[in-house]
Amino acid sequence: MPAGPIRKLSASGTDPVAYALPIGGDELALAPLLGQTLRLSFTGGIRCIHCDRSTKKSFGQGYCFPCYRRLARCDGCIVRPELCHFANGTCREPAWAETHCRIPHFIYLANASALKVGITRAHQATTRWIDQGAVQALPVLRVETRLDSGLAEVAFKAHVSDRTDWRAMLRGEPDPVDLAAARDALFERVEASGGDLPGERLGAESPVRIRYPVLAYPRSPVSIDLEKTRRVEGTLIGIKGQYLLLDTGVVNVRKYAGYQLEIPD
Ligand SMILES: [Zn+2]
Incomplete structure (x- = not known):
C-alpha cells in the first residue's frame, strides 16, 4: 500500500500530461487509476518538505515554521x-x-x-x-x-x-x-x-x-479539506493542474505537500 508524506504531483508530457503522485519516496503513476475508485486517508502527520521534521501545521504549502x-x-x-x-x-x-x-x-x-x-x-x-x-x-x-x-x-x-x-x-x-x-x-x-x-x-x-487526462469535468467543483475529511473516497474522473478530480470533490494536492497519506490498494 502506498503510504508516507506526499509531494505535489509530478508531471511529464503535454498530450496528455502523465501525472504521478510522489508518496513515501515512491512515485504512484495515476493514469492506471483513472476511472477507478481512489481512496486516500490522511494519518494526521505532517513532515516539513525541506527539513523532514514533524510539524503540527504546514506553512507556505509544506514547510515547518522555522523553515518558513x-x-x-x-x-x-x-x-x-x-x-x-x-x-x-x-x-x-x-x-x-x-x-x-x-x-x-x-x-x-x-x-x-x-x-x-x-x-x-x-x-x-x-x-x-x-x-x-x-x-x-x-x-x-x-x-x-x-x-x-x-x-x-x-x-x-x-x-x-x-x-x-x-x-x-x-x-x-x-x-x-x-x-x-x-x-x-x-x-x-x-x-x-x-x-x-x-x-x-x-x-x-x-x-x-496542453491536454489533461480528464474523463469528465465536475459541474460544480467542491474542494475537499483533508484536515476535516480525513478519509476521501471517489472515482478518479480526472487530473488537471495540481488537482485530483473525484466524483465526490476535488483535492488540491499541492496544498498537502508533506502530509502523510495512505492509499489502500
Ligand atoms: Zn523544516
Whole structure:
C-alpha cells in the first residue's frame, strides 16, 4: 500500500500530461487509476518538505515554521518578485537566490480559465503551466532575473489579469484564446501607457498546447479539506493542474505537500 508524506504531483508530457503522485519516496503513476475508485486517508502527520521534521501545521504549502521563517523560497518576494531585495544585501539565502532568482525568467501569457499573465523560471516553464492547469501558453518576454520578471509583470497586470479562477479551470475547457494576437495587443498597450519593459521580446515563439487526462469535468467543483475529511473516497474522473478530480470533490494536492497519506490498494 502506498503510504508516507506526499509531494505535489509530478508531471511529464503535454498530450496528455502523465501525472504521478510522489508518496513515501515512491512515485504512484495515476493514469492506471483513472476511472477507478481512489481512496486516500490522511494519518494526521505532517513532515516539513525541506527539513523532514514533524510539524503540527504546514506553512507556505509544506514547510515547518522555522523553515518558513528562514528560507528565501518562503519570503514574500517570491509571491511578489517585484519586491526582490537581493540588491540590498538582505536576501535570506543569497546562494539559493543565485540559482533560483538570478537566472533567466519568462513572462508568459496562458489560458487556464481565461487569458492571464504570469512568470516562471525559463527552464521549468512547462511544469509551471501544467501546475496552473493552462491549456495554452506562450512565453512573450525573457528577462535575466526574477526581479525583472516581477517588474515586467507589474507593467502587464495593468492590462491583463494575473489570476486563474480555479473553479472555472476545473469545470471544463476554457474558450480558446489567440495568444499571439493577445501578446501583440498587450505590447502595444504597455507602450501606449508609457510602460518600460526590461528584457528581450519573444515575437517568434509558438503557443504550447496542453491536454489533461480528464474523463469528465465536475459541474460544480467542491474542494475537499483533508484536515476535516480525513478519509476521501471517489472515482478518479480526472487530473488537471495540481488537482485530483473525484466524483465526490476535488483535492488540491499541492496544498498537502508533506502530509502523510495512505492509499489502500
Ligand atoms: Zn523544516
